[in-house]
Amino acid sequence: MEFITQHPVLVVSLVKIAVLLFIVMTGLAYLTWFERKVVAHIQSRWGPYYVGAHGLLQPLADGVKFLFKEDMTPPTSDKLLYILAPFLALALALTAIALIPFGPPTIRVLGQPVFMISNLDIGLLFLFAITSIGVYGVALAGWSSNSKYPLLGGLRSSAQMISYEVSLTLSVVGVLLIAGTLNFNDIISGQTGYYLHFIPRWHVIPQLVGFLCYITAAIAETNRIPFDLPEAETELVAGFHTEYSSFKFAMFFMAEYANMITVSCLATILFFGGWLSPFPDSWTWQLYLPGAGLLLLGAYCAYDTVVNMRGLAKLQFMVVTMLCVGGGVITLIPAVAAVIRGPFWFTTKVIAFLFFYVWTRGTLPRFRYDQLMNFGWKLLLPVSLANLVITSFVMILPYLLRHG
Amino acid sequence: MTVPFLLFFICAFLAVLGAVLLIVAWEPIHSALALILVMMSLAVLYLLLGAEFIAAVQIIVYAGAIMVLFVFVIMLLNAGIEERTNWSQFAKVVGLPMGFFLLLATAHFLSRSAVGASIANGTGAVSNAGVSTRALSIALFRQYLFPFEATSILILIALLGALILARKDN
Numbered sequence: 306m307e308f309i310t311q312h313p314v315l316v317v318s319l320v321k322i323a324v325l326l327f328i329v330m331t332g333l334a335y336l337t338w339f340e341r342k343v344v345a346h347i348q349s350r351w352g353p354y355y356v357g358a359h360g361l362l363q364p365l366a367d368g369v370k371f372l373f374k375e376d377m378t379p380p381t382s383d384k385l386l387y388i389l390a391p392f393l394a395l396a397l398a399l400t401a402i403a404l405i406p407f408g409p410p411t412i413r414v415l416g417q418p419v420f421m422i423s424n425l426d427i428g429l430l431f432l433f434a435i436t437s438i439g440v441y442g443v444a445l446a447g448w449s450s451n452s453k454y455p456l457l458g459g460l461r462s463s464a465q466m467i468s469y470e471v472s473l474t475l476s477v478v479g480v481l482l483i484a485g486t487l488n489f490n491d492i493i494s495g496q497t498g499y500y501l502h503f504i505p506r507w508h509v510i511p512q513l514v515g516f517l518c519y520i521t522a523a524i525a526e527t528n529r530i531p532f533d534l535p536e537a538e539t540e541l542v543a544g545f546h547t548e549y550s551s552f553k554f555a556m557f558f559m560a561e562y563a564n565m566i567t568v569s570c571l572a573t574i575l576f577f578g579g580w581l582s583p584f585p586d587s588w589t590w591q592l593y594l595p596g597a598g599l600l601l602l603g604a605y606c607a608y609d610t611v612v613n614m615r616g617l618a619k620l621q622f623m624v625v626t627m628l629c630v631g632g633g634v635i636t637l638i639p640a641v642a643a644v645i646r647g648p649f650w651f652t653t654k655v656i657a658f659l660f661f662y663v664w665t666r667g668t669l670p671r672f673r674y675d676q677l678m679n680f681g682w683k684l685l686l687p688v689s690l691a692n693l694v695i696t697s698f699v700m701i702l703p704y705l706l707r708h709g
Numbered sequence: 710m711t712v713p714f715l716l717f718f719i720c721a722f723l724a725v726l727g728a729v730l731l732i733v734a735w736e737p738i739h740s741a742l743a744l745i746l747v748m749m750s751l752a753v754l755y756l757l758l759g760a761e762f763i764a765a766v767q768i769i770v771y772a773g774a775i776m777v778l779f780v781f782v783i784m785l786l787n788a789g790i791e792e793r794t795n796w797s798q799f800a801k802v803v804g805l806p807m808g809f810f811l812l813l814a815t816a817h818f819l820s821r822s823a824v825g826a827s828i829a830n831g832t833g834a835v836s837n838a839g840v841s842t843r844a845l846s847i848a849l850f851r852q853y854l855f856p857f858e859a860t861s862i863l864i865l866i867a868l869l870g871a872l873i874l875a876r877k878d879n
Contacts, residue, residue, distance in 0.1 A: 383736070386738075386742075425761070426761060426841065426842070427761045427762060427765050427842060430761075430762065430765035430766070430769070430842075431765050433765075433769055433773075434752075434765045434768035434769050434772075434773065437768070437769050437772070437773025437774065437777075438745075438768065438772050438773050440773075440777055441745070441777070441780070444777070444780055444781070444784065445738075445742075445780075447784070448738060448780075448784050456784065456787075459784060460781065460784050460785060463777055463780060463781040463784070464781060466777065467774065467777055467778065467781070470773075470774070487842060
C-alpha cells in the first residue's frame, strides 16, 4: 500500500498498460469477426455462424488454431530478420496506441489521468515517428523470406509507404496550424464549442479537404484494400507474409488491425473532436445514450435468444443478453455515465471509422500499381499541399489585414 | 545511478555497437539495419538532452524516410554478399592508432568539461528544461531564417540536379 502511494505514476501506468493491452487484444480479435461479418453481409452471405452464437467465439477458435499450427521457417531465409520482422511489426503497432487519449485528462485516480498512458508534448510527431518505422516489419519480412513473391510484396510496401507518408503528414499539418500544438489533449480541447449552438467546432469542418486526403493516405499506409498491393493475393500469392505460418503470421495480422485502430483513433482526435460529445452540454439526455444503447442491444439479444437460438447457442446468448442489460443498467447511474462519457464517444467514433474501413474493403476493387503511384504523387500530394498553403494563408489573413 | 544516467550508457553503447556492426556486416541489408540502430540510439540521446522535437524528427527523417529508401534500393538491386578485399595496409598501420588517439583526446577534454562533470556526478547530461517545439520554431524562423531558407534551397537544387541527371535523353 505504501509502495502504491509513493510511486503513483509507476503503479497506475503499469495497470493502465495491462488493461489497455487486454482491451486492444480483445478488440483486435473481435475486429476480425466484425470485418468478416460486415463484408459477408455486403456480399449477401452470413459470415462466421457456427462457432458460438453468431460466430462470436470464432476469434477464439482462430487464435487457438494459429497457436497450434506448425511454425515453419524456410531453410534459405535470413533467420534473425525472419523472426525479428513480425515482432517489430506488432511491437510498433501496439506502441503507437499508448499515445492515444481515450478520455478527458480531468478524470484521475491517485492524481493520474485514467484514460491515457502518456501525455507527450510532441504526441503527434512521436506517433508519426513510430508509424514511419512500422514499414520495416513488412519490408524485412519480404526480404528475409528469400523468396520471389514476398520480396515483391516487401518492395511494393516500401515504395507505397514512402509515397503515401508524405501526403499523410502534409494533410495533418492544416489541423496543426489551427490547433497550434502537437499535444493530443490540447488538440482535442481546442475543438470545444459549437457553431450556431449545435454544430460542433470539429476540425473536419474547416479541414474537409485535409480530412479526405488523410483518410485516403491512411488506408494506403495500413495496406488495406484498395491499396493492399503488398499482399495482393491474386498477384503475389500472399505478398510479404507468404512464407510465414502459425503465430508469426497471426502477428502480422494483428499488427495490421492494430494499425487500423491507431489510424482511426488519430482521425477521431485530429478531425472529429476525440472524446468530445457531438451534442451541446445543455442536452442532458445524451448522458443516458450509452446505457440506452446497451439496453436496446440487450432487448434485441433477448428476442434473438427466444426466437432464433437453439441448444448451446441459446445459453451463450443468454449470457450476452445479461451482460448487455447489466452493463446498460450500470451505465444509467449518473456518476458512471459522467465518467464513461468521453471514452463512449471516442469509441463510437473509432468504430464508425473501422466500419468505413471494412465498407471500403467490401466495395472497392484494388488499384493497379501505376494507378497507385500516379494517384499518390500526382493527385493526393498536390491537393494536400494546396490545402496546407490555403490554410496558412487564411490563418495569417487577419494579421495581414491589421498590419497592412 | 538514475534512470537517465543508465539510459545514456545503454544508448551510447548501442550507438557504437551499431556503428561497428555497420562496417563489419557482410550483407548490405544488415549494414542498413545497423545504421538504423545508430540513428534510434541517437534519437534517445537527444530525448535525454530534452530535445524532444529533434528526437522525433531524427526518427521520422532518418530512420523512417532515408533508411527506408536505402533498404528499398538494396532490395530492388538484390545486392548480394559483399566482396572483401584485404584490408588497406595504410588504415591498419596509421588508422587504428590515430583513431585510438582521437578517442583518448575526446575523453580527456570531455572529462574536464561541464558535461563530463555532470556525467561523473551521476546526474547525467540531462537538462530538465526541455526545448519546446514553439521555442525551437521561433528561433528557426526568426533568428536563423536566412540559413534555414538557404539550406532548403540548396537541398532543392540538389534534388533537381539528381532529377536532371537521371532523366533519359529524348
